Amino acid sequence: MSHAPHLPSDLISELLTGMRLHGVQYRRIQTGPTFGLGFPPKPGHAYFHYLAVGTATLRGEDGSQHLLSAGDVVLLPRGEGHALLSGENHPVQCLETIDAAPLGDTVSGIDTCPSTHAVPSAVLFHGCMVFDLGGMQGLSKVMPAVMLADGNGTQFPGLLPMVDAMKREVCSGRIGFAGILARLADAVAAMIVRDWVERGCDGASGLVMAMRDPRLSLSLLALHKDPGRDWTVEALAAESNISRSVFADRFQTVIGTAPLRYVTELRMQLASQWLTHHQSLSIEVVAERLGYASQAAFSRAYKRVMGHSPGATRRGRSLISP
Structure with a gap:
């Protein structure tokens, strides 16, 4: 094969x-x-x-x-x-x-x-x-x-x-x-x-294609290893060793979303998993780990992406069952 x-x-x-x-x-x-x-x-x-x-x-x-x-x-x-x-x-x-x-x-x-x-x-x-x-x-x-x-x-x-x-x-x-x-x-x-x-x-597209891209994979790896860093499009492009404009266009074309939107969605996915499965992590600590200067800013971003507050995710964790 x-x-x-x-x-x-x-x-x-x-x-x-x-x-x-x-x-x-x-x-x-x-x-x-x-x-x-x-x-x-x-x-x-x-x-x-x-x-x-x-x-x-x-x-x-x-x-x-x-x-x-x-x-x-x-x-x-x-x-x-x-x-x-x-x-x-x-x-x-x-x-x-x-x-x-x-x-x-x-x-x-x-x-x-x-x-x-x-x-x-x-x-x-x-x-x-x-x-x-x-x-x-x-x-x-x-x-x-x-x-x-x-x-x-x-x-x-x-x-x-x-x-x-x-x-x-x-x-x-x-x-x-x-x-x-x-x-x-x-x-x-x-x-x-x-x-x-x-x-x-x-042959799946989107994220998988980006992971196989020799340039985009460099920025993806850096981002996933350190999602709480103060990422900008310039910083992501530097990880891929290409210009800001070329990186932004390639990222949008391959993944189908803008780089900073992807950063935010990644952070919120991680936040949801941490809040659900790690009771010892407070919402404040999760926000800090993901690079937010305040819990309020984090909560606004979380609700915008996930459709509900971090507190609602934390309260609902006990309802998760196989």
């Missing part, structure tokens, strides 16, 4: 460093020979599935089907509704209506395997979480609905030992397995995203 030109490694590192899975709730699921599990749409979230034992068909909302076998990992970064089935026409039951037994702080167990079957036909590890790409959050909108990794294939070097470790943890249920599985899932999801980015993001 021919790969598109790779993105600069520094930008890929920045993307993966900022990637977080928040509010994760995992389920260890084992089934009999026939099953149909439904997963409702979860905007702003991602679904993660690892099939440890057996086979299944993943059916998307659009009717598309993906055949899964033991060792396969699936990431649905936009949280679209779907089903996992033993057969094409098997009835589907929403997973959220099935009783689950707690196995840890963030993991529960579901067992639909009939008592007449000594061994489950399928065993899988499922997660639903807030999918946070930090300052690169715009990339989630252009990711494929379904990102499939064959844990036994050659496309993902290094994935096989992690998948083997996940299988051991899923099947053994040893003490502390929940925390180990969560960390392995973080790493596997990052590998899937990295592969997609390295392959050129399937």
